[in-house]
Amino acid sequence: MSDSAPLDGRQQRGRDTRALIVDAAMAQFAESGYRASSLRDIAARAGMTHPGVLYHFPTKEALLMAVLQRRDDEGKKRHPVLGHLGREALAGMARAAAHNETQGAMVELYAVLSAEATGRDHPAHDYFVARYESLLATVTEAYTVARDAGGLRDGVEPDVAAPQLIALMDGLQVQWLMGTLPRSMARIVADHLNTQLVEPLP
Amino acid sequence: MSDSAPLDGRQQRGRDTRALIVDAAMAQFAESGYRASSLRDIAARAGMTHPGVLYHFPTKEALLMAVLQRRDDEGKKRHPVLGHLGREALAGMARAAAHNETQGAMVELYAVLSAEATGRDHPAHDYFVARYESLLATVTEAYTVARDAGGLRDGVEPDVAAPQLIALMDGLQVQWLMGTLPRSMARIVADHLNTQLVEPLP
């Protein structure tokens, strides 16, 4: 793809500037959500004017999509596919919770945007619907593989356990951001998984 | 208190109008969150102009507080205290999930506002922190009472189970609003509680 072609100096500078703008937008959207964030706020964080931002991204909505795309790319690098790994994939969810505790801005971005995007007219609505459907399929597969390997306790149903685990992780993030969570997210997720797995996680 | 004193015609009309405005604001905040909702949107829903709204509520922030206050009052009528009831209180959480499935606008209001209000500068931040702390204390007490009555399975710790249950219910609401939840919220909550209780819920 074109991403792997060599870039001349000008293209490289353009890429760096785009990355800088996406960084700034990510931070701003995380703090205030999409609707309440202005292009001028984002531009100031990136050290330019707001028409400068619009030179690189044609609309505010295109910038939002670039932010979401960036996060997906990073996530894919960190956790490639993984549904077929069963129990190991579930352990990976607990590790993801631990990782999230070092990524306050990203957690805030997703908590705020996913709630904002439940409205059907939100520009990121379709993105989040697709993301939840894909995540649900992956986690359901992980539970199914774990069950078929004899790793789940009796009565744990993949079709119930999967939306439960996703909901637990989403809900913990709100309490964690609010500062009212009395334990670490990773600990609570691991405890939850340990009520379902035959062999406890560390 | 002054609420129980008789009202003359003018005061009664004022109360009705205030209630009408709070209804409109609740619907608008639920659809778009607090920051993205304008007083003109709310006023139009209530059949008046936006200075008309500001005649009854001095600022947009005061109107937000009235919306949250109203919801608390209704919640207190529906579920008085309840922490000391132990197992019955936990069953009440499953019933609350069922009730929420008939209250889309209210669920959306809380999902959007609670995410928005994780930011320390949001006008409803302190309200939500207090609400989560109070809810956590109530649910922890319910689990503790249930355990002391021998109603909890081994290994279920009130201090872990309480933030877990709250997170589960919050997270389910996002998936439900997104339209990607493959089962009812009430069913998933009941299944979760049934992994913790000695005697299963209906």
Next chain:
DNA sequence: CCTACCGATCGGTAGG
């Protein structure tokens, strides 16, 4: 509770 208005801020465009 309305009309009329205020300064501030929004996303986006023109032109360089």
Next chain:
DNA sequence: CCTACCGATCGGTAGG
């Protein structure tokens, strides 16, 4: 990637 600008919209106020 900037300056300068556009029309639209914001929360809030004056005055009745």
